[in-house]
Amino acid sequence: xxxxxxxxxxxxxxxxxxxxxxxxxxxxxxxxxxxxxxxxxxxxxxxxxxxxxxxxxxxxxxxxxxxxxxxxxxxxxxxxxxxxxxxxxxxxxxxxxxxxxxxxxxxxxxxx
Amino acid sequence: xxxxxxxxxxxxxxxxxxxxxxxxxxxxxxxxxxxxxxxxxxxxxxxxxxxxxxxxxxxxxxxxxxxxxxxxxxxxxxxxxxxxxxxxxxxxxxxxxxxxxxxxxxxxxxxxxxx
Numbered sequence: 001x002x003x004x005x006x007x008x009x010x011x012x013x014x015x016x017x018x019x020x021x022x023x024x025x026x027x028x029x030x031x032x033x034x035x036x037x038x039x040x041x042x043x044x045x046x047x048x049x050x051x052x053x054x055x056x057x058x059x060x061x062x063x064x065x066x067x068x069x070x071x072x073x074x075x076x077x078x079x080x081x082x083x084x085x086x087x088x089x090x091x092x093x094x095x096x097x098x099x100x101x102x103x104x105x106x107x108x109x110x111x112x
Numbered sequence: 113x114x115x116x117x118x119x120x121x122x123x124x125x126x127x128x129x130x131x132x133x134x135x136x137x138x139x140x141x142x143x144x145x146x147x148x149x150x151x152x153x154x155x156x157x158x159x160x161x162x163x164x165x166x167x168x169x170x171x172x173x174x175x176x177x178x179x180x181x182x183x184x185x186x187x188x189x190x191x192x193x194x195x196x197x198x199x200x201x202x203x204x205x206x207x208x209x210x211x212x213x214x215x216x217x218x219x220x221x222x223x224x225x226x227x
Contacts, residue, residue, distance in 0.1 A: 032214075032215075034215060034216070036218075041221075041223075042220065042221070043205060043218040043219060043220045043221055044156065044205070044218045045218070046215060046216070046217065046218075049215060089155060089156065099146060099158055099161055100146075100158070100216065101158070102155045102156045102157075102158075103155065104154075104155045105154075105155050
């Protein structure tokens with residue numbers, strides 16, 4: 001089955017700096033890679049996703065890159081703000097109708 | 113994004129009792145829903161895939177007779193934790209596939225505490 005590794009487990013940045021979270025996956029059949037943000041005690045919220053037919057996608061301060069050859073994808077957050085502090089999960093799967101395998105999560109802390 | 117609700121948000125029960133958790137897609141039809149459990153400071157672990165009108169598909173190591181899943185309509189899936197024990201205490205979260213975007217949206221979760 002699919003195995004997703006995520007790094008780092010914790011990340012502290014100064015407000016305004018950029019944050020990068022990286023994930024690798026094992027199953028070459030995976031073609032859908034969403035990123036979720038989860039605040040303490042709340043539901044994971046989809047912040048961005050990318051499918052295997054593109055290498056990069058951007059939405060305001062958030063971008064995701066995908067390298068299918070190397071089987072890795074990354075989340076980039078620019079101009080970080082305190083409200084970006086949360087746990088971020090990457091996931092990999094065969095599309096929204098197929099099961100997702102989640103990474104272990106990254107605790108992002110944006111300090112003033 | 114699509115809206116998924118979950119009920120109850122929090123439940124405390126005695127050991128040996130059964131607890132039912134509901135997951136509803138509010139503004140779309142979901143032929144596929146997923147059930148996860150999440151322990152504190154850990155990732156989401158998929159328990160089962162729930163398909164409308166058919167039997168759920170359970171992940172390896174998940175007891176299907178203990179975690180009963182019913183997906184009787186296009187907007188509702190239920191998870192029943194039978195004969196709950198303290199080790200079943202966890203955060204249970206459902207997600208639903210929004211076919212319009214081919215992505216998954218999560219419910220708010222249910223915090224189960226078994227005494």
